[in-house]
Amino acid sequence: MPDVTDAISPRGDGFAPLPPATKDPEKIRSYLSDESSAMSGSAERVYFPENAGQVSAVLRAAAREEKKVTVSAAGTSITGARVPLSGGWVLSIERIRRIVRDEGADVVPAGFVPVRHRDMSFYLNPETRQAIAPAGITLNEFNEALARYNLVYPPDPTEMTAMLGGTVATNASGARSFHYKPTRRWVRGLEVVLPTGEPAWMRRGERRARKGVLSIETAAGTIPVPLPRAYPVFTSKNAAGLYLAEGMDPVDLFIGSEGLLGVITAVQVGLVEIPRDVLTCVAFFGSIEGGLAFVDELRESAGATREAPLSLEYFDRRALSFLRDSFSEIPEKAAGAVLFEFEYDRAARHNPYPARTALEPWIALLEEHRAISSWNVTGRDVSRVREFRHALPEAVNTYVRARVGKLGTDMAVPARHFRTMVEAYEKADSCGVKTVFFGHIGDCHLHLNFLPENREELAVARTKYLELARLAVHLGGTISAEHGVGKKTIEDEEGHSIPYLEVMLGAEGLRAIHAFKKELDPHFTLNPGNMVPEGYC
Ligand SMILES: Cc1cc2nc3c(=O)[nH]c(=O)nc-3n(C[C@H](O)[C@H](O)[C@H](O)COP(=O)(O)OP(=O)(O)OC[C@H]3O[C@@H](n4cnc5c(N)ncnc54)[C@H](O)[C@@H]3O)c2cc1C
Structure with a gap:
């Protein structure tokens, strides 16, 4: 957290005084990019509000002074979503770390008790397993505090330094979303400053x-906003574009909205008990077909004949090649691996071998699908599998660092078309660029990474990327299932740079988003450039 030594003198606006801000270019620099490192913006100052009243003061001042405002959380996004490309002000949510009952007496219902952890505070109802938490706390901190109550907030987007508000604004998901589903499912209420x-x-x-x-509904009255006449509704995992549908709940409007429509300051969420004992299994297959058939069966039977695994992840043969030197557990003949985790009861009574018993039905299924071998771990040994999982992105990043970077996809398609997408991923390297794919196979959501050697290959990979994105859309899927689109652009077939979201929604869809935003943000103050670039409409 920056040291705000050069606070700009607050000018009240009749509601709440402006919060502290910094104009120091050194301090501002860390707010100008995100984990994508693909773009860099500029900002005159960064504000650090602590509550909704102060957020409101910043937005009202911005309207008066005709400034653009970009919301910043932890900056772990990889789409440039929090990058202030249009300049103006940055509004950092990092100090929104407390829920104060006085400020929202009607916001905290009966049954919720205050929880303090370090310098943050939130309200918890352990019985209904719900919390009302400030937007600026990280998922790590939140779960650390919840652990005392044997509870956990399920969304896990790998980067647990992400802030609660940031993950809601991007509808984040992650490795365990096969079981828990994306963030949307866990949000029960929101405090938003329009x-x-x-x-x-x-x-x-x-x-x-x-x-x-x-x-x-706001304190000042009801704001009716017309929905676009024609806009696609996604029933499967999707993080691209606004969620707009007849019959929708206003809460859903702000989830995954990439900060276009308001600043989220507090979130009411559902929680679950911390999974008891987790058994992790990495099953190796001699062919991609074996792995796919195994996953199909798990997907179809999840919830019916057996509990859905907590996670269901895939590593293709190229991914295994990256890992082979460090993990002797990978058999020579393995052409793919499926990693899955499930819960079991280590303290099961009258059973001296609970893990073995829990594993038996899975082993039978693996044999049926001709798995070569499986690497099964519990307890402390899980850390070795965790290393296996995390070693891949690291190995890939090390590989591309010496070259021209990577191009990673985030597409997902309906289960009935998944094989078509996998075939396209399998053949993607026929364009002459090295590829590797892995990810959330349970959700039909694999990340294909192009690893070009030079600029020429990068150009070829970009063309192939567009082809794959068009295929995902053609199959009824999404161009981004968890990262969102932020300020991403792509070159179309004629070589014109277009907003990435246009590939999925067309120019009409982007105009619908623009028109919808105008109803709530008449001066296009907030998060300009996300989803729809400035000047597009
Ligand atoms: C190595 C790595 C792995 C990742 N893996 C996954 C993964 O598996 N699944 C996944 O879903 N994501 C993944 N991500 C992406 C990233 O972690 C998420 O997008 C994260 O949810 C963003 O949270 P943040 O706090 O960093 O937000 P930021 O990056 O700061 O902001 C993201 C967007 O949300 C807006 N925003 C932030 N806070 C608010 C608010 N309070 N109100 C309104 N708008 C707001 C910002 O303006 C911006 O548009 C990964 C990222 C990295 C670097």
């Missing part, structure tokens, strides 16, 4: 869009 500075508190189930109009 771009005009109006705070709004909404709880899931209280309102629904009707007759093509979504109404948002």
